[in-house]
Amino acid sequence: MNFALDIAQLQKSFGGTPAVRNLSLSVHPGEIFGLLGPNGAGKSTTINMISGVCRIDAGQVQVFGHDNCAERRITRRLVGVMHQEIVTDNFFTIDRALRIHAGYYGVPRDNAWRELLIERLGLGPHLHKSMNKLSGGLKRRFMVAKAMIHKPRLLILDEPTAGVDVELRRNLWDFVREINREGVTVLLTTHYLEEAEQMCGRIAIMNHGELIALEETARLLARIEGRHLQLTLEQPLQQVPVELHDLHPAMREAGRVLHLVLDGGQGAGAILRRITDLGIAVRDIETTRPGLEEVFLHLTGARPDNGQAGGK
Numbered sequence: 001m002n003f004a005l006d007i008a009q010l011q012k013s014f015g016g017t018p019a020v021r022n023l024s025l026s027v028h029p030g031e032i033f034g035l036l037g038p039n040g041a042g043k044s045t046t047i048n049m050i051s052g053v054c055r056i057d058a059g060q061v062q063v064f065g066h067d068n069c070a071e072r073r074i075t076r077r078l079v080g081v082m083h084q085e086i087v088t089d090n091f092f093t094i095d096r097a098l099r100i101h102a103g104y105y106g107v108p109r110d111n112a113w114r115e116l117l118i119e120r121l122g123l124g125p126h127l128h129k130s131m132n133k134l135s136g137g138l139k140r141r142f143m144v145a146k147a148m149i150h151k152p153r154l155l156i157l158d159e160p161t162a163g164v165d166v167e168l169r170r171n172l173w174d175f176v177r178e179i180n181r182e183g184v185t186v187l188l189t190t191h192y193l194e195e196a197e198q199m200c201g202r203i204a205i206m207n208h209g210e211l212i213a214l215e216e217t218a219r220l221l222a223r224i225e226g227r228h229l230q231l232t233l234e235q236p237l238q239q240v241p242v243e244l245h246d247l248h249p250a251m252r253e254a255g256r257v258l259h260l261v262l263d264g265g266q267g268a269g270a271i272l273r274r275i276t277d278l279g280i281a282v283r284d285i286e287t288t289r290p291g292l293e294e295v296f297l298h299l300t301g302a303r304p305d306n307g308q309a310g311g312k
Contacts, residue, residue, distance in 0.1 A: 002065035004029040004154050004185040005050065010059035012045050019045045021209040023059070027154075032176070032186040034200035034217070036193070038300050042209040043189045044084050047158050050187075051081045063154060077105045080152030082143045084159045084189075088131035094118075094142050095127040098149055105150040117145040120175045122168060137164045144172065148179070155179070156187045161195065173199060193292040197221075203292070207300045220295055228288045229260040229268060234281035241278050247271065 005027040012020040020042040027033045037043050048054035050061050052072055061068040061075075068075040089097060098114055118124050121141045126134065134142070144160055157176070161169040173195070180186055190196055196203060196217075203220055205213040213220060229247075236255030247260040258280075262271060268287055275282060 002029075003027060003062070004031075004064060005033075005187065006060075006062040007046075007050070008060045008062075010046065010049060010061065011057045012042075012049060012054065013057060018209050020049070023206070023209075023211055025204050025211060025214055027185060027187060029064075029185055030180070030183055031201050032180055032188060032199050034196040034203040035187060035189045035206065036196060036203060036296065037206035040208075041206040041300075043206055044158055045209075046206075047081065047083070047156055047187075047189070050156065051079055051083075052076060053083075073106075077107065077150065078152060079154045079156060080147040080150060081156045082140075082147040082158060082160050084162070086136065086139050086143065088134075088139055088142065090130060090132040093128050093130055094123055094134075094145075097131075097142070098145060101146050102150045107150040110151070113151065114149065117148055120171065121145050122171070137168065140164050141168065152184070154185045154187065158189050159191065160188075161190065161192060169195075193296060197292040205296065205299055213299055217292070221292060229262055229271060230286045230288070231258045231260070231275070231282050232256065232284040232286075233258060234283050237280070241280075243274065243278060 003026040005025075007026070008024050010020055010023040011018070023042070023046060035043050035046070045054060049056050050063075050068065052068055052075070056069065063075040063078050066074045066078070098117070099109065102109060118127065121144060123138075123141055123145060126138055131139065131142070140160065140163065144157070147155060147157070155176075160172060164172075176186055176199070186199075188196065188199060200217055202214070202216050204211060205220075233256055237251060237258065238255060240249040240251060240258070244260065247262065250259040251257070252259060260271065262268065268285070272282065272285070
């Protein structure tokens with residue numbers, strides 16, 4: 001079968017410094033695939049090589065079976081990219097730019113599709129504003145519309161919700177799910193790990209230009225075993241009893257909240273009995289399982305920066 005995206009032994013260096021090292025991964029048609037990593041991991045460089053913006057040093061990229069170097073015109077039409085960096089033409093209005101942009105790919109105008117993008121991305125009130133009159137959030141909305149205007153089969157979104165409001169973020173993800181159900185494959189990078197956890201069926205994690213994990217999201221989350229136990233106490237603790245040190249304790253809110261980490265074989269009931277035996281009265285208890293942020297931190301040693309602009 002042809003993959004929507006098939007990357008083999010991809011390499012890129014800048015000034016002798018490797019940015020991407022022997023990267024190989026495949027994206028299945030119709031999936032929403034997450035590509036994550038800390039700043040400088042090589043995500044944006046990889047996207048630039050896929051889209052043809054950046055020359056490939058070694059390796060191969062195929063889009064739906066077409067080589068993106070030998071068959072560049074075909075692959076450019078198949079791929080839509082919203083890059084992390086904001087790039088606009090200040091001399092064009094939103095309306096003018098969207099009317100002409102599909103022509104860059106040899107695709108006829110589709111007025112109904114353009115109007116749908118304008119509506120779903122909230123661009124209607126701003127159509128006749130030039131780019132230099134738009135806020136950063138509006139420029140990102142426009143860039144998403146521009147990436148979609150020629151109806152690509154593979155849509156690449158590089159930090160699409162960085163700096164945009166919560167309502168637009170929700171509307172954008174609803175729209176991405178909708179076009180994905182209609183067959184569009186999506187490759188997503190984001191620093192909002194809850195977005196990746198909710199949107200992506202599979203996730204790849206890069207660090208220092210290398211692939212360090214590629215699994216179904218559920219399997220990736222299962223890498224970190226155990227549960228987190230948060231106890232609200234009747235009386236604040238001055239210090240954590242030594243008998244609880246094996247549970248990786250942390251005190252919060254001036255000792256009124258005790259956070260514990262349970263290993264896979266430990267039950268919350270047994271832990272509560274230990275705490276009761278120590279004379280600690282518990283008012284409330286909450287248990288949670290680790291999320292993608294804990295997995296990310298465990299694998300890379302780097303905490304995501306919540307959407308701030310990243311490096312290559």
